[in-house]
């Protein structure tokens with residue numbers, strides 16, 4: 001008999017959401033390499049509850065973001081997780097960008113996202129400091145405290161009997177008979193744990209874990225690329241210069257440097273997209289980026305000067321897309337067809353992974369139930 005029903009690898013927002021979803025009906029152990037839950041990507045992001053207008057219709061990102069948005073607001077309201085439905089505008093800075101806005105509006109509507117088109121004048125009435133020749137308004141885009149959300153999910157998981165094992169790094173994963181054997185490093189010691197099923201929610205290392213299980217990463221298309229995103233914050237009197245999330249018309253790798261209003265009244269701009277070829281966990285914000293950053297920021301809010309910006313924080317996106325490659329969807333796969341029954345891989349969970357976490361958990365539960 002296995003030590004546990006399900007071993008969840010990784011206590012980020014996705015692993016915690018999966019644990020909270022499964023624990024009422026299954027024994028769950030969460031293995032986390034850090035001293036606490038939520039120390040990596042899940043606490044280093046924009047904390048935006050995305051609407052879901054950017055992703056190809058029918059993709060997992062579109063479906064799970066739209067569904068996850070609704071589930072997340074419900075959970076926050078039910079459990080008192082700090083959040084705010086502040087709304088967002090995506091603004092066109094010149095007439096050339098207007099067709100892209102219309103395209104985005106069509107895509108959003110096809111994905112089931114509530115959105116409307118604003119004229120330049122209507123946009124300036126909402127955000128007087130944002131130059132605009134036209135914009136989209138997404139009323140259901142909002143912000144959430146990612147830490148409070150993860151605390152809440154951990155509490156729900158524990159209440160239902162789940163166990164979180166911090167400082168427990170999974171370094172081996174093998175199918176043995178009808179169960180899984182996980183080799184776990186805790187400090188200088190190595191031990192093992194057996195589980196009937198395994199959910200790989202290891203974020204930046206999800207491809208490494210898949211590799212430990214014997215999956216050929218290149219053949220499967222599971223190799224992740226690290227894209228760092230840095231933020232600068234506005235600490236001057238201009239911290240209240242906008243009252244909504246303000247985005248440009250999106251670029252190819254990221255949604256573009258945008259204005260992120262925080263629950264505590266902090267205003268940040270970011271993230272940019274910097275490729276990390278050596279996959280180093282480098283979270284330092286390079287001060288030397290200030291001038292280039294300020295130039296992008298001024299396209300959105302011209303009154304922001306270089307001196308108004310201070311280096312803030314950075315996060316790293318695990319993307320399936322390398323430089324110059326096309327945009328990829330989330331991978332959520334039960335690996336029976338590779339001879340690995342009971343292993344669920346969650347690969348390339350970049351944005352909108354925070355928004356989608358509760359729906360990803362639902363998807364995982366259905367995959368495991370079907371087996």
Ligand SMILES: Cc1cc2nc3c(=O)[nH]c(=O)nc-3n(C[C@H](O)[C@H](O)[C@H](O)COP(=O)(O)OP(=O)(O)OC[C@H]3O[C@@H](n4cnc5c(N)ncnc54)[C@H](O)[C@@H]3O)c2cc1C
Pocket residue numbers: 009010011012013014015031032033034037038039040041042043044045046047048049050168169170171201202203204205206209228229230271314315316317318349350351352353354355356
């Ligand atoms: C700059 C940036 C901005 C973003 N903005 C948004 C946004 O506004 N809205 C949105 O919806 N999404 C956003 N995202 C995406 C979102 O943050 C992620 O999709 C989400 O946090 C992924 O959660 P996760 O649980 O999969 O990963 P993580 O939070 O990385 O959790 C994985 C966990 O696994 C652990 N782990 C790794 N390897 C092992 C191992 N071998 N053994 C044990 N544990 C292990 C790690 O320590 C970590 O705690 C953004 C991401 C970035 C980087």
